[in-house]
Amino acid sequence: MKRVYVNEKWCLGCHLCEYYCAFANTGMKDMAKALCNLEIRPRIRIEEQDDISFAVSCRHCDEPLCVKSCITGALSRENGVIVIDSDKCVGCFTCILACPYGAISQSETGAIQKCELCAKTNDGIPQCVAGCPNGAIVFEDRG
Amino acid sequence: MPINFIYPEFEIVRDESQCIRCRACERQCANEVHGYDSERNAMESDELKCVNCHRCVLLCPTRALKIIRTDHTFRENANWNEDAIKEIYMQAGSGGVLLSSMGNPKNYPVYWDKILINASQVTNPPIDPLREPMETKTFLGKKPEKIGRSDDGTLKVNTSPQLELELPVMFSAMSYGSISYNAHESMARAAQSLGTYYNTGEGGLHEDFYKYGKNTIVQVASGRFGVYLDYLNAGAAIEIKMGQGAKPGIGGHLPGAKIVGDIAKTRMIPEGSDAISPAPHHDIYSIEDLRQLVYSLKEATQNKKPVIVKVAAVHNIAAIASGIARSGADIIAIDGFRGGTGAAPTRIRDNVGIPIELALASVDTRLRDEGIRSSVSLVAGGSIRNSADVVKAIALGADAVYIATGAMLALGCHLCRNCQSGKCNWGIATQRPDLVKRLNPELGHQRLINLLNAWKHEIKEMMGGMGINSIEALKGNRLMLRGVGLNEKELEILGIMHAGD
Numbered sequence: 001m002k003r004v005y006v007n008e009k010w011c012l013g014c015h016l017c018e019y020y021c022a023f024a025n026t027g028m029k030d031m032a033k034a035l036c037n038l039e040i041r042p043r044i045r046i047e048e049q050d051d052i053s054f055a056v057s058c059r060h061c062d063e064p065l066c067v068k069s070c071i072t073g074a075l076s077r078e079n080g081v082i083v084i085d086s087d088k089c090v091g092c093f094t095c096i097l098a099c100p101y102g103a104i105s106q107s108e109t110g111a112i113q114k115c116e117l118c119a120k121t122n123d124g125i126p127q128c129v130a131g132c133p134n135g136a137i138v139f140e141d142r143g
Numbered sequence: 144m145p146i147n148f149i150y151p152e153f154e155i156v157r158d159e160s161q162c163i164r165c166r167a168c169e170r171q172c173a174n175e176v177h178g179y180d181s182e183r184n185a186m187e188s189d190e191l192k193c194v195n196c197h198r199c200v201l202l203c204p205t206r207a208l209k210i211i212r213t214d215h216t217f218r219e220n221a222n223w224n225e226d227a228i229k230e231i232y233m234q235a236g237s238g239g240v241l242l243s244s245m246g247n248p249k250n251y252p253v254y255w256d257k258i259l260i261n262a263s264q265v266t267n268p269p270i271d272p273l274r275e276p277m278e279t280k281t282f283l284g285k286k287p288e289k290i291g292r293s294d295d296g297t298l299k300v301n302t303s304p305q306l307e308l309e310l311p312v313m314f315s316a317m318s319y320g321s322i323s324y325n326a327h328e329s330m331a332r333a334a335q336s337l338g339t340y341y342n343t344g345e346g347g348l349h350e351d352f353y354k355y356g357k358n359t360i361v362q363v364a365s366g367r368f369g370v371y372l373d374y375l376n377a378g379a380a381i382e383i384k385m386g387q388g389a390k391p392g393i394g395g396h397l398p399g400a401k402i403v404g405d406i407a408k409t410r411m412i413p414e415g416s417d418a419i420s421p422a423p424h425h426d427i428y429s430i431e432d433l434r435q436l437v438y439s440l441k442e443a444t445q446n447k448k449p450v451i452v453k454v455a456a457v458h459n460i461a462a463i464a465s466g467i468a469r470s471g472a473d474i475i476a477i478d479g480f481r482g483g484t485g486a487a488p489t490r491i492r493d494n495v496g497i498p499i500e501l502a503l504a505s506v507d508t509r510l511r512d513e514g515i516r517s518s519v520s521l522v523a524g525g526s527i528r529n530s531a532d533v534v535k536a537i538a539l540g541a542d543a544v545y546i547a548t549g550a551m552l553a554l555g556c557h558l559c560r561n562c563q564s565g566k567c568n569w570g571i572a573t574q575r576p577d578l579v580k581r582l583n584p585e586l587g588h589q590r591l592i593n594l595l596n597a598w599k600h601e602i603k604e605m606m607g608g609m610g611i612n613s614i615e616a617l618k619g620n621r622l623m624l625r626g627v628g629l630n631e632k633e634l635e636i637l638g639i640m641h642a643g644d
Binding site: 134 | 161164167171580
């Protein structure tokens with residue numbers, strides 16, 4: 001299955017992936033209109049310290065601890081992609097505690113949000129990958 | 144505080160309705176032009192530091208930025224123009240030699256743009272390169288004077304070592320140090336994939352790149368940095384650098400601050416020491432001296448590698464080239480005055496040397512007249528900008544061309560001409576690790592391959608139009624060229640007729 005991978009060697013720490021992610025999830029056509037004066041809540045986040053930076057998003061684990069921990073069945077695995085049913089999420093944040101990568105966060109609505117590989121919003125073309133200027137984020141099948 | 148006489152050259156125009164405060168511009172500018180004021184939630188900029196490299200403009204996700212030339216002006220003066228006035232202010236402030244980089248930007252004639260290419264009509268049909276074979280392969284090196292046969296009638300094969308090029312374009316010398324590791328890797332991988340060559344420049348060959356040796360030309364320059372037996376044997380050819388088009392007659396100086404880590408190791412000099420390339424080779428004061436070095440290098444490599452001698456195009460280039468051809472060199476590379484550099488005194492860059500078009504034509508003519516043209520190949524460099532320039536250069540007499548500025552542009556360079564600052568925002572002319580990583584060779588080498596493949600298609604189209612199906616048949620074929628707007632003397636030197644003639 002194709003997943004989003006990050007090569008920190010080429011990550012510039014420009015944070016553009018966060019903005020492309022936030023934009024992709026607004027469903028709007030114009031980036032400036034969508035993100036103007038908005039505190040963004042991206043599903044991919046840059047971790048950085050000194051000279052090292054890299055983007056972190058959901059790994060879509062084969063044995064997802066978040067799905068196991070979900071008390072309402074809001075998180076599930078569909079064709080390998082861990083998806084969220086926001087209507088079922090009660091905002092208990094157990095998944096946030098369970099995720100070893102810190103890839104799950106709270107959305108504006110109170111439900112949790114996570115990377116769903118742009119499957120619902122951009123025909124399955126992850127916008128963080130499309131927007132990375134240095135090819136540091138890739139969408140590949142590594143088995 | 145003393146008065147700063149320099150007014151910013153550029154203005155940064157930020158469309159506030161488009162800006163989403165992502166701060167990518169701030170994070171990406173090594174010159175620290177952009178800043179963020181959290182109190183006002185506003186971006187701000189210090190235009191005095193802007194070099195107009197477009198990094199921020201192109202990374203801005205909402206295209207909120209553009210850079211324009213300031214319309215702040217001096218009183219118009221055709222003699223004391225803006226640059227002349229500003230340069231006085233700069234020197235009056237610093238007391239130093241003006242430094243700049245890349246090629247001569249001044250308004251000298253570009254002869255490529257005054258030469259037109261022929262095409263076949265009616266009496267000699269053009270060739271369609273998509274349907275018929277078209278050969279862009281060429282060989283560089285000394286060619287046999289005559290065909291000889293041994294007693295049993297078989298051909299004597301004693302061809303000197305040759306470079307085999309899939310297309311007549313090579314990447315010219317840029318040292319590791321003046322440009323980054325990733326820029327070198329991009330060129331090395333592209334050269335390998337394209338079947339051509341890149342050139343180490345005078346900074347030695349990084350140990351990681353020995354594996355690209357078959358597509359590498361190793362350079363021996365006046366500083367002799369990184370030169371030792373394995374280095375000489377690693378490459379496909381050895382180039383002796385006598386001069387460079389951007390700065391003929393002077394040497395080079397890579398400041399100690401840049402001689403760190405792998406660069407010091409590759410150059411084989413202590414970390415932090417200035418890398419000074421003298422203006423002359425201290426062992427070369429005549430053609431005979433040059434001959435000694437040529438043959439020393441041939442001996443060191445068991446006569447298996449062609450030796451290139453690279454010179455800047457200067458006033459008596461034809462006589463110089465004739466001498467080089469007699470020194471035993473296999474290939475002469477001539478670098479015109481528009482050739483680039485990582486740093487040169489502005490006065491030298493802008494005023495010394497001659498155009499490559501004239502130099503190339505006069506050298507080719509001279510070597511033909513003296514009957515020694517086949518004993519060397521000619522490589523022309525110094526601002527070959529596109530495939531039409533390549534075709535014109537070959538028709539004027541070149542066997543192949545060198546490109547460097549064009550290759551750097553393909554990697555992201557925007558000709559901001561501040562290489563000497565070491566803060567290249569595109570990861571090319573810098574050694575700062577956070578900037579170097581901005582050039583991902585995976586993307587970079589593909590862009591170089593794309594560029595030269597595009598040129599190859601265009602070269603085939605142009606050759607086909609002329610009814611010519613190989614580079615060999617185009618070489619020195621000056622009847623395929625006509626000049627426009629050139630005077631008698633220029634046409635005479637170029638050896639071409641005027642359009643309509």
